[in-house]
Amino acid sequence: MDKPQREITLRFLAEPLDVNFGGKVHGGAVMKWIDLAAYACAAGWSGRYCVTAYAGGIRFVSPIHVGSLVEVKAKVIYTGKSSMHIALEVNACDPKSLNRRLTTHCIVVMVAVDEHGQAVRIPEWIPENEEDSREHQTAQKLMEMRKKIGEEMQIFVE
Template identity: 60%
Template sequence: MDVNFGGKVHGGAVMKWIDQAGYACAVGWSGSYCVTVYVGGIRFLKPVLIGHMVEVKARVIHTGRTSMHIAVDVRAGDPRGGERTHTTHCVIIFVAVNDKGETVPVPSWTPETEEDRSQEQYAKRLMELRKSIDDEMRQHLG
């Protein structure tokens, strides 16, 4: 069911894994139930081949008052050896909510390393780009 017409893992299956890993990361960080509010720029760099081992890593790269930007990377490779290849990347924004569905504050994330600071700047640049994308999309929504 996860095989596409080209004999590779279907992109929809990879997207599901990304959302699941991102959700687990967001819940682990916030300690609250979380909902996906934005998935932007999923970049399929290389296909995931059938039979390959897949590694999905998610990490917090920026927090707002109630939101978390989670970077998710997928790597895959032959289980008989060799390294895993970077196949997919995206950033997902989750919001923490309570039992009534109301947003709740999340712990602040503070970058500690140069890589962390770079990732946070990346998240902030994406936020700026999203504003112009949102404006454009709003013009075409019914």
């Protein structure tokens, strides 16, 4: 069997319909691109249909201008039994220069499901080098932080 696909890069052109009232690409468009890349990455790793379970730590670093070439890089950095933690990085540039700059980054957790929407087991990802190990450890730290944030957020749902 082929090795699962761990990384993917999707490319988009920022269109006039993606622009907010300030003349820059709005966050909702960027978040849609992030979700699409996270799905493609998770499906490539798991070989299954996947759903978004969590999106967090989104950091908008710099604006994206209409006409920019936008690259959304997605990479599996941790796997559970059915979940995948995907690190995403969004870069943009003028398509004529290809001088990329970071615009956004975040983590998305995707879950592989069957035709009934039930979580299914996925292949385990094992770090292969020092960088992989750092990313894996970061994902584990972020899981602990999310648990604490989730506990604090309960005040809003009760």
